[in-house]
Amino acid sequence: RFQTYVFPDQLVLPGHKLPFVGTETRLDQLIQNHHGALRRLEAFLVEPHTAAECFRTLFKREIPAGEYGLALVEAMAHCLHLWHAGRVTREMRDDGAWVWQVRGDA
Numbered sequence: 001r002f003q004t005y006v007f008p009d010q011l012v013l014p015g016h017k018l019p020f021v022g023t024e025t026r027l028d029q030l031i032q033n034h035h036g037a038l039r040r041l042e043a044f045l046v047e048p049h050t051a052a053e054c055f056r057t058l059f060k061r062e063i064p065a066g067e068y069g070l071a072l073v074e075a076m077a078h079c080l081h082l083w084h085a086g087r088v089t090r091e092m093r094d095d096g097a098w099v100w101q102v103r104g105d106a
Helices: 023-044 052-059 065-084
Strands: 088-092 098-102
Touching: 023 052, 023 065, 052 065, 065 088, 065 098
Parallel strands: none
Antiparallel strands: 088 098
């Protein structure tokens, strides 16, 4: 939806890393990254997992304690995306954690 507001010579001042020109290319990269993450996540959720257990699959690295909250929010967003698309189910464990799994009829 941001692509409507993109101009070829637009300077981007990101919150981290260096300023750049090439918004359309960067938006395409972000979209492809999320699609890849969703594919990896769906393959991982053949077995049931919590969002926190999906970190390595989504981010391809260990998540340090200082980034845990941000990673959890993003992992939950990906799980919820698959859930709203009808591709996974969720069930609450006795400890209150959601466990996500690919639909059995998929």
